[in-house]
Amino acid sequence: MVPSKTGAKPGLHDVVIIGAGFVGVATALWLQRHGHKVTLIDQDPFNEGAYFGNACTIATYANIPVGTPAVIKQIPNLLLNSRSALSFRWSYLPRLLPWLYRFLLASTPRNVEHIARNLGGLLCEVNNAFEPLFKASNAHELLEINGTMYLYSSQQSFTNARADIELRRRNGIPVQELSHSDISDLEPNLNPLYHRGLLFNDGYHVRNPLQLLKNMGHVVSENGGRILTSKALGIKRTSADELSIMTDNGHVRGSKVIVAAGAWSRKFASQIGDKVPLDTEQGYHVMYNGAQALLKRPVGWADTGFYMTPMDTALRAAGTVEFGGVDNPSNPRRVKLIADTVKRLLPQLGDYDSQWTGFRPSMPDSMPVIGPSAKDKDVLYAFGHGHIGMTLSGITGKIIADLISERPPTIDISPFRVDRF
Numbered sequence: 001m002v003p004s005k006t007g008a009k010p011g012l013h014d015v016v017i018i019g020a021g022f023v024g025v026a027t028a029l030w031l032q033r034h035g036h037k038v039t040l041i042d043q044d045p046f047n048e049g050a051y052f053g054n055a056c057t058i059a060t061y062a063n064i065p066v067g068t069p070a071v072i073k074q075i076p077n078l079l080l081n082s083r084s085a086l087s088f089r090w091s092y093l094p095r096l097l098p099w100l101y102r103f104l105l106a107s108t109p110r111n112v113e114h115i116a117r118n119l120g121g122l123l124c125e126v127n128n129a130f131e132p133l134f135k136a137s138n139a140h141e142l143l144e145i146n147g148t149m150y151l152y153s154s155q156q157s158f159t160n161a162r163a164d165i166e167l168r169r170r171n172g173i174p175v176q177e178l179s180h181s182d183i184s185d186l187e188p189n190l191n192p193l194y195h196r197g198l199l200f201n202d203g204y205h206v207r208n209p210l211q212l213l214k215n216m217g218h219v220v221s222e223n224g225g226r227i228l229t230s231k232a233l234g235i236k237r238t239s240a241d242e243l244s245i246m247t248d249n250g251h252v253r254g255s256k257v258i259v260a261a262g263a264w265s266r267k268f269a270s271q272i273g274d275k276v277p278l279d280t281e282q283g284y285h286v287m288y289n290g291a292q293a294l295l296k297r298p299v300g301w302a303d304t305g306f307y308m309t310p311m312d313t314a315l316r317a318a319g320t321v322e323f324g325g326v327d328n329p330s331n332p333r334r335v336k337l338i339a340d341t342v343k344r345l346l347p348q349l350g351d352y353d354s355q356w357t358g359f360r361p362s363m364p365d366s367m368p369v370i371g372p373s374a375k376d377k378d379v380l381y382a383f384g385h386g387h388i389g390m391t392l393s394g395i396t397g398k399i400i401a402d403l404i405s406e407r408p409p410t411i412d413i414s415p416f417r418v419d420r421f
């Protein structure tokens with residue numbers, strides 16, 4: 001390990017992290033636990049990323065990739081039905097084609113088994129990796145441990161989910177199947193439009209993800225880490241043991257650089273020479289202030305692809321997928337789709353109070369990129385966590401800190417390498 005010129009002790013590094021979302025901040029905390037110095041760079045800290053509006057679930061059960069044989073079979077229907085979980089901005093389609101091609105390849109039964117096994121391996125480590133971070137940042141008062149529920153509106157949609165249920169079980173994820181009356185006992189305020197459901201008893205949720213991220217960021221600062229409000233523009237190697245990050249506020253130097261800029265990470269990887277098929281699945285939420293008591297736990301409505309989650313001071317309905325790139329503006333039709341469906345499920349609700357759209361960092365195989373660049377061993381990647389980036393942030397940070405400290409990670413990370421495509 002090369003001591004850095006920037007003042008860190010031998011064996012320890014000055015690490016610069018681009019992106020202060022959950023992945024960047026959890027990585028900073030793990031690096032500090034190993035004694036490294038960290039600088040986080042974010043253009044708009046604690047305001048702008050996918051963390052701001054997510055569905056709040058720590059989804060330890062979520063080992064099923066987005067692309068499966070069942071999803072591929074439903075694609076024509078999903079595309080033609082304007083009320084489905086998935087939509088496209090058609091003008092973006094030509095740019096998305098290479099990603100879609102890889103998505104199709106990743107969706108074969110054999111590849112889905114491989115992905116579910118590897119995501120399952122990461123998910124097994126989620127709680128252990130979060131524990132010290134949660135303890136340090138008073139997270140326990142923001143957590144609600146009450147499971148997570150999925151609902152299916154018809155026998156057909158429940159039958160379509162059968163392969164996923166078995167795949168979870170084969171990977172050791174407990175799934176409880178719920179009857180109509182089980183659901184009404186657990187969530188009596190829901191309009192009984194559901195047919196069957198699932199309960200993931202091990203799932204839990206964060207009542208306010210933004211607050212949790214701020215708490216974690218506060219600990220980074222208390223530990224001596226710097227959080228710079230700057231837009232990173234590029235990464236350049238300046239010497240054998242130093243890299244420089246150009247920002248709109250000057251240069252920041254370090255001996256290691258972590259790219260954790262969520263959906264905006266691809267350009268940094270390509271500057272280093274790594275081509276990654278990272279794109280985005282845009283998602284939406286609507287908020288109902290004061291309505292959190294209507295549900296006891298996050299409830300996912302599988303047919304439309306969103307969760308309704310009771311937060312600290314509001315009920316949030318968040319989810320759906322739109323392919324349109326990171327510059328796509330908010331699409332009022334997606335917001336209306338969520339709001340209309342929520343109103344059917346919880347007719348007690350009035351109009352929503354606020355809405356949001358954000359960008360999941362999505363790889364075609366639903367697996368993140370975690371590990372060193374194939375071109376420069378001092379640049380490490382931690383992005384592409386798709387639908388479960390908050391859930392996987394702690395374990396990602398732990399793996400990156402292990403790699404930088406030259407300790408073997410607790411799991412095989414070769415499935416997550418940047419050059420797997």
Ligand SMILES: Cc1cc2nc3c(=O)[nH]c(=O)nc-3n(C[C@H](O)[C@H](O)[C@H](O)COP(=O)(O)OP(=O)(O)OC[C@H]3O[C@@H](n4cnc5c(N)ncnc54)[C@H](O)[C@@H]3O)c2cc1C
Pocket residue numbers: 018019020021022023024041042043044045046047048049050051052053054055056057058059230231232233260261262263264282283284285318319320358359360361382383384385386387388389390391392
């Ligand atoms: C609707 C919706 C619901 C979701 N629900 C869940 C859920 O229930 N559970 C779950 O685990 N996950 C969920 N997710 C996914 C999760 O939110 C993301 O996977 C996760 O936030 C990604 O974390 P990240 O740190 O990689 O990226 P982000 O949270 O997007 O953070 C990236 C950061 O990089 C910064 N950045 C970007 N470019 C630059 C630059 N050039 N210079 C400096 N800074 C830069 C951004 O400002 C941002 O702060 C959901 C996402 C959406 C959209």
